[in-house]
Amino acid sequence: MNSTDAQAWEDYWERTRRAGVVPEIGARDPALRDYWLAFFTSCALADEGHTRLLDLGCGHGAVTALAESVARNNLRHFRITCLDISDAAVDLVKAQHPAVAAVCASADDIPLPDAFFDHVVSQFGIEYAPPAAADEAARVLRPGGSVAFLMHLKNGAIWDECRANRDALDGVRDSGLLPAFIRLVEESLALREGRGSRGAFEQADRDLAPCVKAMEAVLGEHGKAIGGGLVFRTYADIAHMYRKMNAFAPAEVIAWAEKVEAAMTAWRERMQSMLDAALDETALGAWRDRLTAGGLAMNEPARLALGEPVRDGAWILRGKKLSR
Structure with a gap:
């Protein structure tokens, strides 16, 4: 190895x-x-x-x-x-x-x-x-x-399961949802602190919408259980935080999103290694x-x-x- x-x-x-x-x-x-x-x-x-x-x-x-x-x-x-x-x-x-x-x-x-x-x-x-x-x-x-x-x-059977998980995680990555959500949170924080603009925040909000649609397409294709449920939990958590954005500390939300992104990347690598082995x-x-x-x-x-x-x-x- x-x-x-x-x-x-x-x-x-x-x-x-x-x-x-x-x-x-x-x-x-x-x-x-x-x-x-x-x-x-x-x-x-x-x-x-x-x-x-x-x-x-x-x-x-x-x-x-x-x-x-x-x-x-x-x-x-x-x-x-x-x-x-x-x-x-x-x-x-x-x-x-x-x-x-x-x-x-x-x-x-x-x-x-x-x-x-x-x-x-x-x-x-x-x-x-x-x-x-x-x-x-x-x-x-x-x-x-x-x-x-x-x-x-x-x-x-396991090979097919690994391939489906890899493809779903690729779909999450390609959706751009996590980076787009991080950008929205950053613009929200900047607006609160007087560093940003309403226009920049609204643009980040508009940019998030197609990413959400792409994530929903991944779930529609693969189901809520794909990725051990991590994909759906991430989608649901983002939806919850989006609705109540002012109730969450932006730094903690960004740290959470980066941690989830790293976990998905690591899991995707493991799925590929299983397929290769x-x-x-x-x-x-x-x-x-x-x-x-x-x-x-x-x-x-x-x-x-x-x-x-x-x-x-x-x-x-x-x-x-x-x-x-």
């Missing part, structure tokens, strides 16, 4: 940590939960002693949380290590899962010993890393251990081949159905490391 990608993820998870909200795309689908509960239950029943588990590209620890719940329910102990390239994501994991070891590193350069883990897992994480992450996953896996990766499927059959085959070269016997790739109506949404890539 290059430094630009790494910084983009750090920015995303840092904003998430501050806001306390994770705008997931597809990640709360019950099929994902069912898949991991079944997988970790099989680990708990088959493994003896302490199971060592590595969660690659862990994000805020959604998969780790399911592993911990299975371990508790089956009276087993999982020694879990979470790895992510973002310090902010690692901080989130440490806060929410204090019993796990959390490591900030790239998946293609894992600072952990050979043959250390019984299982290496990833949910929509490892495919963001360079292909050498497959070599590293094989290296840290013990003989007889397994990998289980859920990876983004190009043109699948999604794998077709050829790209998935390349990951499978590298894991095979690392000494794993790989299952045939499968697809996990998600959503309502049900559609293929993710690749399932499974394998077991051969004994030497």
Whole structure:
């Protein structure tokens, strides 16, 4: 992963940590939960002693949380290590899962010993890393251990959801609503302080109107739920503040608008990164081949159905490391 990608993820998870909200795309689908509960239950029943588990590209620890719940329910102990390239994501994991070891590193350069883990897992994480992450996953896996990766499927259900969110956020940007609203607030403040003119304020008000129409067109095309509801909330908040502009401190309104604009930009970048990371059959085959070269016997790739109506949404890539 290059430094630009790494910084983009750090920015995303840092904003998430501050806001306390994770705008997931597809990640709360019950099929994902069912898949991991079944997988970790099989680990708990088959493994003896302490199971060592590595969660690659862990994000805020959604998969780790399911592993911990299975371990508790089956009276087993999982020694879990979470790895992510973002310090902010690692901080989130440490806060929410204090019993796990959390490591900030790239998946293609894992600072952990050979043959250390019984299982290496990833949910929509490892495919963001360079292909050498497959070599590293094989290296840290013990003989007889397994990998289980859920990876983004190009043109699948989550891919379509990401594309719709990206397009909606592009529409918000192209509408110019937030900059136009900031200008109107600035002209209102100038008028109040005797620095501006009524004409400049009225022109800013006229300039805002087509931006509002463009935003309404985005909502009409994509619906109020697009962008996790952020697009509609922004539209509704602007409408509220516009009607009662004199009741709000202009500096606070401008700071709010700039914060929302930055959040939308970051989310748009994440949507694009998801689209870019999604794998077709050829790209998935390349990951499978590298894991095979690392000494794993790989299952045939499968697809996990998600959503309502049900559609293929993710690749399932499974394998077991051969004994030497």
